[in-house]
Structure formats: C-alpha cells, structure tokens
Amino acid sequence: MIIKHLPAIFEPARPVLQRIEDAGYEAYFVGGCVRDTVLGDPIHDIDIATSAYPSEIKAIFDRTVDTGIEHGTVMILDHGTGYETTTFRTESGYQDFRRPDNVTFVRSLSEDLKRRDFTINALALKENGEVIDLFNGLEDLKKHLIKAVGNPNERFHEDALRMMRAVRFASKLDFVIATETLTGIKQNADLLGKIAVERIRVEFEKLLMGQNPVAGLSDFLRTGLYRYCPGLANRYDSLSGLLLLNNWQIQNVDQAWAVIVTQLGLNVQETSNFLRQWKTSNELITNVKRMLPVIQELKAQKLSALCLFNAGEKAVQDANQVAKLYGWSIPDEQLKEQYNALPIKSGKELAVNGGTLIKESGIKPGRLLGKILNQLTVEVVNGNLANNKGDLVTEVEKIKKEG
Numbered sequence: 409m410i411i412k413h414l415p416a417i418f419e420p421a422r423p424v425l426q427r428i429e430d431a432g433y434e435a436y437f438v439g440g441c442v443r444d445t446v447l448g449d450p451i452h453d454i455d456i457a458t459s460a461y462p463s464e465i466k467a468i469f470d471r472t473v474d475t476g477i478e479h480g481t482v483m484i485l486d487h488g489t490g491y492e493t494t495t496f497r498t499e500s501g502y503q504d505f506r507r508p509d510n511v512t513f514v515r516s517l518s519e520d521l522k523r524r525d526f527t528i529n530a531l532a533l534k535e536n537g538e539v540i541d542l543f544n545g546l547e548d549l550k551k552h553l554i555k556a557v558g559n560p561n562e563r564f565h566e567d568a569l570r571m572m573r574a575v576r577f578a579s580k581l582d583f584v585i586a587t588e589t590l591t592g593i594k595q596n597a598d599l600l601g602k603i604a605v606e607r608i609r610v611e612f613e614k615l616l617m618g619q620n621p622v623a624g625l626s627d628f629l630r631t632g633l634y635r636y637c638p639g640l641a642n643r644y645d646s647l648s649g650l651l652l653l654n655n656w657q658i659q660n661v662d663q664a665w666a667v668i669v670t671q672l673g674l675n676v677q678e679t680s681n682f683l684r685q686w687k688t689s690n691e692l693i694t695n696v697k698r699m700l701p702v703i704q705e706l707k708a709q710k711l712s713a714l715c716l717f718n719a720g721e722k723a724v725q726d727a728n729q730v731a732k733l734y735g736w737s738i739p740d741e742q743l744k745e746q747y748n749a750l751p752i753k754s755g756k757e758l759a760v761n762g763g764t765l766i767k768e769s770g771i772k773p774g775r776l777l778g779k780i781l782n783q784l785t786v787e788v789v790n791g792n793l794a795n796n797k798g799d800l801v802t803e804v805e806k807i808k809k810e811g
C-alpha cells in the first residue's frame with residue numbers, strides 16, 4: 409500500500425527520515441500514527457524507528473537530546489520541533505542480558521515489529537508513503553480486529569499492560585479482539601497484578617472515553633482483567649450493570665470515574681478511598697466527590713439549590729452528563745437556568761464576611777463565626793434571606809438571641 413498524501417503532521421518530519429536514509433540507514437514512522445493514518449483518524453504524535461544506533465543518529469544531526477538513550481530513544485531537533493527516534497530493538501534477556509532493561513538494538517525492521525503488541529500497531533510507514541505490513545495489520549484494520557503479533561502469550565509476558573491496551577483499543581476503535589488473543593488475555597490476566605496502577609489507570613480511562621466503552625468493558629469483564637484492578641476484584645455483578653447503559657457519552661475523565669463510582673454505589677468516603685487506590689489526582693477526587701450529591705438528587709428528582717451551590721457549575725454539568733447514562737438527567741438548558749438562578753454562586757458573594765460580623769455584630773473569631781456564616785449562606789442560597797448586609801446583620805442578631 410502506498411499512501412499518496414500523508415497527513416500534514418508528517419510533512420516536516422519527512423526530511424528528517426530522508427536524512428537518515430541518505431546516511432545509509434532505514435527510518436520509518438511506526439506505531440499508532442501509522443494505524444491512525446490508515447484509519448483516517450486524527451494523529452496526536454508521531455513515532456520514528458530507525459536502524460541507526462543512537463550514536464549514529466547523533467553523528468548525523470547537529471542538535472539532539474538524549475531523552476531515553478538507554479532504550480534507544482534520541483530526540484532530533486529540527487527547525488524548532490523535536491522528533492523522537494528509537495533504534496530498532498528487541499526485548500532480549502536471553503540474547504544480551506547485560507543491556508539495561510533487557511533491550512537489544514537490532515538492525516532489522518522485522519525484528520522490531522515482531523515484538524510489538526498488535527498487528528494494527530506493527531505497521532511501518534516510509535517517508536515516501538509506502539506502508540510496510542509484515543503481519544497483516546492492514547487486513548486486520550479492515551476487519552476491525554485486534555490481534556496479537558505472533559503468540560499472544562509471549563506478547564503479554566513481555567508486557568502485561570498490553571492486555572489492558574487490547575480492551576482499550578476495543579473501545580477506542582470499536583474493534584473486536586481476535587479469539588486467540590482474547591484467550592491469551594484470559595490465561596494471563598493475573599500478570600496485570602505486576603503492572604503499576606498508574607499505567608493501568610491510563611488505559612482504563614481511555615477505555616471509558618472510547619467510541620464503544622460497553623464493548624471494551626465487556627472484554628475487561630469476561631477476560632477477568634477487572635480482578636487485578638483496585639477496588640474492582642469482587643465487583644463483577646455491579647460492573648456488569650455498566651453493559652446495560654446504552655447512551656455512553658463521556659466527555660472527560662471526571663465523568664468517567666463518576667460513572668464507575670455511581671455504578672459501584674460508593675458513598676463520598678468510599679469514593680475517596682477507591683480513587684486513592686487508583687492513584688488519581690486530588691483534583692479529580694474533589695471533582696468526583698462534588699458530583700456525587702448532584703447525581704443522587706437528580707436520581708431522586710429533587711435537585712435542590714443548596715446542592716447546586718455546593719457542587720459548583722462544572723460538577724453540576726458533569727453530574728448531569730453522568731445522570732444521562734442512567735436516564736436521570738434533566739435537559740441541560742433547564743439545569744443551566746436553575747444554576748444561574750442561584751442567589752449567590754459562591755460564599756465570596758455573600759454580602760457579609762467574617763470581618764463584617766466581627767466588627768458589626770461583635771462575634772469573636774472562631775467556630776461560632778464559621779457556623780453563623782454557613783447558616784447565612786444556606787438561608788441566602790435557599791432564598792429565605794435577601795443577600796444584603798442589613799438583612800444579614802439583623803439575622804445575625806436574631807441568631808445570637810436564640811443562642
């Protein structure tokens with residue numbers, strides 16, 4: 409196959425490949441960028457593989473950065489852009505166990521491609537547009553098939569994360585996992601236990617945000633991969649409920665996790681613990697925790713002003729998106745109106761603050777002050793009290809008298 413017009417992102421990199429070829433070596437675009445080019449999908453980054461050793465690349469180009477030289481990766485700087493090139497390599501251990509990370513540099517493209525995960529990811533693209541397809545990747549792309557290169561067991565033993573990548577691609581591309589590959593995942597699922605949770609998380613999040621999350625989740629469940637994921641090991645029944653959701657439209661990672669914790673029926677405290685096990689950021693945990701009460705109130709069809717106020721605009725919108733999956737949502741426009749109708753959107757908008765109350769109402773700094781401010785906020789949000797200084801100070805007098 410020859411691709412006549414390469415997507416624009418390749419253009420500035422072509423002369424770089426050309427120069428490597430002119431020096432007598434081979435150089436190709438490889439991996440996801442080739443797969444996505446053939447599919448006509450957007451390309452976010454390009455990877456280059458070459459027969460030249462890192463030292464040889466550095467001899468060809470004036471400006472390079474050693475970004476991962478022990479793995480064979482050197483960045484070539486060209487006209488202000490960096491291009492990562494990786495020397496053809498093979499996982500060895502047995503061939504040359506003295507090399508760091510068991511990586512051996514090789515001169516042949518096929519040696520490099522045959523240790524890649526799936527046939528659709530084992531395509532190489534020459535600078536002139538020629539696609540090198542040694543493992544029937546093009547046919548599998550056409551058939552919408554995720555198939556391990558060679559023996560699935562071997563591929564998954566080299567890197568167990570690949571099993572998560574398989575289910576992620578099933579969702580992301582809406583492809584089917586080939587039977588033998590699926591069997592390989594079932595047999596090796598426990599190896600996922602050896603993989604850092606952060607790496608698993610990235611794949612799981614991509615799965616949840618893919619084109620067909622139900623397909624990916626279905627594979628994630630039937631292969632048993634979920635057993636080796638934090639907080640999911642004993643939750644097969646609950647997770648299976650996700651397969652019944654037929655209106656997935658997840659727009660961000662906060663929503664993705666909110667779906668999972670909603671499905672698992674976790675409360676706010678359990679959600680914190682669960683997400684901490686997955687090593688998500690504190691920001692994500694905060695966002696998801698803000699969404700949960702909104703989702704619950706949408707479910708109960710009694711969305712209150714206070715709930716909207718506490719969550720804030722982003723969490724409110726995200727929560728409605730999650731609720732949509734379950735048929736609990738209200739029209740976005742209506743929700744927006746309800747939110748915009750809040751008398752105040754944040755505590756800072758309250759017509760009095762701690763300072764005012766200390767000065768004008770003689771309240772001492774401390775717990776009581778916080779409690780009173782909170783009470784005022786709730787009354788204003790609920791529309792029981794106008795947000796002006798006079799009314800609020802009068803209310804404070806009343807609260808003081810009532811003790």
Ligand SMILES: Nc1ccn([C@@H]2O[C@H](COP(=O)(O)OP(=O)(O)OP(=O)(O)O)[C@@H](O)[C@H]2O)c(=O)n1
Binds near residue numbers: 441455525570573
């Ligand atoms: N565990 C892995 C990870 C990567 N690869 C190979 O390295 C390439 C680049 O990896 P990466 O950028 O992680 O994935 P992509 O396939 O490019 O997918 P994405 O679109 O998410 O970048 C893959 O296509 C594949 O050939 C692999 O064989 N095994």
Ligand SMILES: [Mg+2]
Binds near residue numbers: 439440453
């Ligand atoms: Mg990539």
